[in-house]
Amino acid sequence: MGTVLVAEPELDADILEGCRRGDPQAQRAVFERYRDRVFSIALHFLKGEHAAAQDVTQEVFVKVFRAAPTFRQDARLSTWLYRIVANACLDELRRRRRVLLFGDMPPAIHPVIPAAELKDPDADVTRAVSRLSPRLRIVVLLRYFDDLSYDEIAQALGTTPGTIASRLSRAHAILARDLVHLRPAGRSSQEGSHAAES
Amino acid sequence: MPQSLDPKDVERLLRRRPVARAPDSLWERIQAALTSPETPRALPPLKRPVPRWLMAAAVFLAVLTGTLGGLYWSYRAPSAWAVQPVAGTPTIAGAALTGGDKLGAGEWLVTDAFSKAALSVGRIGTAEVGPNSRVQLDRGGLTQHRLTLERGRLQVVISAPPRLFFVRTPSALATDLGCAYTLDVDSAGASRLHVTAGWVELKEGDAVSVVPAGLVAEVAVGERPGTPYPPELADDARTALRRLDAGAGSGADLDALLAALHQPSDFITLRRQSGVTLWHLLPRVPPELRARVYQRLAELSAPPAGVTREGILALWRPMLERWRRDLSPMWSEDAESWWTRAARRLWERTID
Structure with missing residues (x-):
């Protein structure tokens, strides 16, 4: 089986090959390249729980590095990595549901929002995103944190671009309703619509 | 009309989400995990959503199973039918009814000139047994409710799909097609069917009369069911x-x-x-x-x-x-x- 990786625009082919061989320096390069984006997705997906987001980030990179020798020749690292991110986030959510079903509620499942964030527009957006259903939330995060295309998100989630477009559309509609108070001053919703159409 | 944010504004807000900085300590944790003796795991399988056709098939099967189960539950024929005395002292196998009795398969329910009884036809209706009657519960299929009326009168009200309730008389077989009717059998075994709602099929051998509400049909032993006619004829x-x-x-x-x-x-x-x-x-x-x-x-x-x-x-x-x-x-x-x-x-x- 061939082992040549498809080079990322941002990553040198040598780094990917080194990563496949288990070279710590190459692994570190991959980690540095994606650490913040993976952590951010996990953090927002898990509604701001830092500890859980760190666990998920660790799990993602450990899985990536351990399975690097089995990379498919035609696969892109980022696509594969985001698939692992999405699965890890959803797995974490499923694990929590089992905890809720069979045991006590974990203490951090409803994080307390600091008072300083209460009037912060960014905090409003964070809260609105966190209220989306998991399937919509992960699509929004992949789309806007990592600028993935519909095709890339579809590959990461194992579905079709049409499904992704549909989920994004639903997420937009929900967020537009929930964030209406953040509309720029002096513009009505109808004006906004006309502007969008034009 | 509910207001909402412009789609472009939603995108703008989402795109300015700050990227959180992952703690530096994560690298050490990852290195420690990688050097642990845990056996390397294979790639996680791609979590594909359940195909829509499979979901549709599962939903269809669930609905079908539920519907058939519900229909069977609603229309299954019990092995013994509840019977209540309405007047006088009806008997089952010679024993007077006391209330809360059941008519088992093969047993005869008998009324004299002064007694009546009410039979529950499973969950699909009722049959009132008139005076001077002999009625036997027959074994039917899973959903076939079958009685024999040897003589006397049955007043039947059925609310069920057609062909779930049958009454055998010495002269014909009356098949419910969703209806209410009165069936009389005289001492010679001749039957007289008067349908008051819906339709009833009266059959003997290959001869069939389909009797609608408002009409009467008669049949004597050994003859074919008669032509339905208005009772005021x-x-x-x-x-x-x-x-x-x-x-x-x-x-x-x-x-x-x-x-x-x-x-x-x-x-x-x-x-x-x-x-x-x-x-x-x-x-x-x-x-x-x-x-x-x-x-x-x-x-x-x-x-x-x-x-x-x-x-x-x-x-x-x-x-x-x-x-x-x-x-x-x-x-x-x-x-x-x-x-x-x-x-x-x-x-x-x-x-x-």
């Missing part, structure tokens, strides 16, 4: 009809019958009731009288396209059936669409 016309049914009628009998059938003042009632009577009569009268029956039936309801006088007089089955459907769309199973009929037959064959 005069006695002499009724006698004439019996002779015509038996193939021994004359022109005078037909005159008497046709004159009597013109009695209802309401034309719709006349057409509905007399149409059924005359249609049943067509194959039962001798050829020399059949043209007159045809003529009267055509006056009540003109034959539909494709039905000719010659075809009817020759008793050509497709034409008879077409006219029958035209006379009453609710007449027997032809009233059902092909898929309803197919579903019903499948239901009857698979369940029973």
Whole structure:
């Protein structure tokens, strides 16, 4: 089986090959390249729980590095990595549901929002995103944190671009309703619509 | 009208989400995890969503199973039927009913001249057993509710799909097609069926009469079920009809019958009731009288396209059936669409 990786625009082919061989320096390069984006997705997906987001980030990179020798020749690292991110986030959510079903509620499942964030527009957006259903939330995060295309998100989630477009559309509609108070001053919703159409 | 944010503003807000900085300590944790003796795991399988066709099939199967289960639960025939005394002292196997009794398969429920009893026909209806009656519960299929009425009277109300309730008498088999009716059996075993709602099929051998609400049909032991007729039919016309049914009628009998059938003042009632009577009569009268029956039936309801006088007089089955459907769309199973009929037959064959 061939082992040549498809080079990322941002990553040198040598780094990917080194990563496949288990070279710590190459692994570190991959980690540095994606650490913040993976952590951010996990953090927002898990509604701001830092500890859980760190666990998920660790799990993602450990899985990536351990399975690097089995990379498919035609696969892109980022696509594969985001698939692992999405699965890890959803797995974490499923694990929590089992905890809720069979045991006590974990203490951090409803994080307390600091008072300083209460009037912060960014905090409003964070809260609105966190209220989306998991399937919509992960699509929004992949789309806007990592600028993935519909095709890339579809590959990461194992579905079709049409499904992704549909989920994004639903997420937009929900967020537009929930964030209406953040509309720029002096513009009505109808004006906004006309502007969008034009 | 609810207001919402402009789509472009939503995108703008989402794109300015700050990227959180992952703690530096993560690298050490990852390195520690990688150097642990844990066996390397294979790539996580791609979590594909369940295909829509599979979900649709699962939903369809669940609905089908639920529906069939619900239908079976609703229409299954119990092995013993609850029976309550209504008047006097009805008995089962010689023992007087005390309330809360059950009639088991093969047992006889007997009433004297002063007693009545009410039978629960599973979950599909009730049957009141009149005075001087003998009724036996027969074994049926999973959903077939079967009684034998040896003599006396049954007043039946059934609310269920057709052909779930049957009453055997010494002279015929009455099959419920969704209805209410009274069935009397005299000491000679002759049956008289009076339908008050819906339809009932009266069958003996290959001979069948389908009796709609408002009409009566009679059958004697060893004879074919009689032509349905309005209960207010005069006695002499009724006698004439019996002779015509038996193939021994004359022109005078037909005159008497046709004159009597013109009695209802309401034309719709006349057409509905007399149409059924005359249609049943067509194959039962001798050829020399059949043209007159045809003529009267055509006056009540003109034959539909494709039905000719010659075809009817020759008793050509497709034409008879077409006219029958035209006379009453609710007449027997032809009233059902092909898929309803197919579903019903499948239901009857698979369940029973």
